[in-house]
Amino acid sequence: MIIGHQRQIQLIDLHLRSGAMSHAYLFSGARHAGKMTVAKKVAAALLCEKRGTGKDALFSCGACYACRMIKAGTHPDMVMIDTEETRKTLLHLEDAHHIRQHAALSAYGKTRIFIIRDVSKITREAANAFLKILEEPRRQALFLLLARVADDVLATIRSRVWHIRFWPVSEELLTASIQKEYHVSWEQAAKTARLADGLPGIAMRLVASAEEQTSLDKERARVYALFDASIAERMKFAEKLRENTDGMQKWFTESIAILQNKVHTHLPHRGRQAVIAADQCRMLMEREEQFLKPYGVKRIIFEDALIKLS
Ligand SMILES: [Zn+2]
Numbered sequence: 001m002i003i004g005h006q007r008q009i010q011l012i013d014l015h016l017r018s019g020a021m022s023h024a025y026l027f028s029g030a031r032h033a034g035k036m037t038v039a040k041k042v043a044a045a046l047l048c049e050k051r052g053t054g055k056d057a058l059f060s061c062g063a064c065y066a067c068r069m070i071k072a073g074t075h076p077d078m079v080m081i082d083t084e085e086t087r088k089t090l091l092h093l094e095d096a097h098h099i100r101q102h103a104a105l106s107a108y109g110k111t112r113i114f115i116i117r118d119v120s121k122i123t124r125e126a127a128n129a130f131l132k133i134l135e136e137p138r139r140q141a142l143f144l145l146l147a148r149v150a151d152d153v154l155a156t157i158r159s160r161v162w163h164i165r166f167w168p169v170s171e172e173l174l175t176a177s178i179q180k181e182y183h184v185s186w187e188q189a190a191k192t193a194r195l196a197d198g199l200p201g202i203a204m205r206l207v208a209s210a211e212e213q214t215s216l217d218k219e220r221a222r223v224y225a226l227f228d229a230s231i232a233e234r235m236k237f238a239e240k241l242r243e244n245t246d247g248m249q250k251w252f253t254e255s256i257a258i259l260q261n262k263v264h265t266h267l268p269h270r271g272r273q274a275v276i277a278a279d280q281c282r283m284l285m286e287r288e289e290q291f292l293k294p295y296g297v298k299r300i301i302f303e304d305a306l307i308k309l310s
Helices: 006-016 037-048 064-071 093-104 125-133 171-182 186-196 200-209 210-227 230-240 246-270 270-290 297-307
Strands: 023-028 078-082 112-117 142-148 162-165
Touching: 006 162, 006 246, 023 037, 037 064, 037 112, 037 142, 078 093, 078 270, 093 112, 093 125, 125 142, 125 210, 171 270, 186 210, 200 297, 210 230, 210 297, 230 297, 246 270, 246 297, 270 297
Parallel strands: 023 142, 023 162, 078 112, 112 142
Antiparallel strands: none
């Protein structure tokens, strides 16, 4: 299921229907925003046995052999290079070789689709090899490159692809979609949407698991408590996460979401609270950007942000 991103989907659909598909796209946006879901939808639209027969944007039937193989991740014309799945921190030269090998073969169908996540984590060596592949005129290959922050993708790659941004979707849309799809009460849907901060991937996980919702509630309470904690307590928290990059990333996401809410709540009263929250939010966003870069010392950036948050 795709929630939101209609403009992005319609744009790619327009490219597809007019025969003006670019050979490579960069999808940028937060984790769980829906980039991978849309990438698979593009693959399905291109590989579906009934392609071109439906009116919907990026139509695929969902039932033919090709569609079922895409869902299962086994379609030979959909090649996935996914650092999240393999839990590798970087894309290496061997990944570029893997892409080259597959790109050299002709597709079983009309097009072979390469989905690469996260392209900002590509090593320079692998990037050079990958650029050569991108530059080869190959009508049969389509590259869908995924990254959280477009600025972190090498400029040499960015300049050769069509860039599409994915924003978090609105709380209203998220609430309505959850209610419709999962048949839960409006209150339940609204609560889930609020916790998910506009990220459909998180919302779906939350709605599927009450446990996950409770644990997110708890985590948020912990993050809240840190705002008023002493330096010593914060350092204790930092020590606990010292090897846990995902935990640090979660803390950034949670804290920024809490501060954004604070700004919205206090803004109508034009109070000092709103100004302070906005300043803290800006500081955290800057630090998070440094944190997301592949070569920074993440622990130091994290501790620095944690200390400055007072
Ligand atoms: Zn199909």
